[in-house]
Amino acid sequence: MHLIPKPDSRVLQDARTEATRSRGYSSEETRSKISSVFKVAFDGLEPYTWQLDVSEALLLGLDCIAIAGTGAGKAMPFIVPLLVDPKTEKMVIVLSPLNALGHDQV
Numbered sequence: 001m002h003l004i005p006k007p008d009s010r011v012l013q014d015a016r017t018e019a020t021r022s023r024g025y026s027s028e029e030t031r032s033k034i035s036s037v038f039k040v041a042f043d044g045l046e047p048y049t050w051q052l053d054v055s056e057a058l059l060l061g062l063d064c065i066a067i068a069g070t071g072a073g074k075a076m077p078f079i080v081p082l083l084v085d086p087k088t089e090k091m092v093i094v095l096s097p098l099n100a101l102g103h104d105q106v
Contacts (some may be wrong), residue, residue: 009053011062012057012060012062015024015057015061025060028060033053033084034080034081036082037080038076041083047080051073051077051104054066055080055081058078058092078092
């Protein structure tokens with residue numbers, strides 16, 4: 001069993017605080033909207049806290065790296081912010097070593 005270090009929540013909290021100060025951002029409203037969009041897109045499933053954190057961080061303009069095992073739900077954090085952002089000004093770049101992983105597993 002590998003222990004995964006907890007993300008530095010201060011970076012996310014600082015971004016929330018600045019967004020609240022500068023533009024009246026509400027983390028609670030944003031996370032609620034993310035959860036609602038997630039449930040519609042993923043057949044009623046509830047998002048994990050880490051998925052909400054990554055999605056919110058992306059919406060706040062933070063750079064993120066999500067490392068999780070196969071089937072852990074990595075797609076959600078980079079799909080849902082695109083559905084939540086009303087301005088549709090977000091861009092997501094996904095780097096995936098799937099070809100290399102498949103070759104290694106053969």
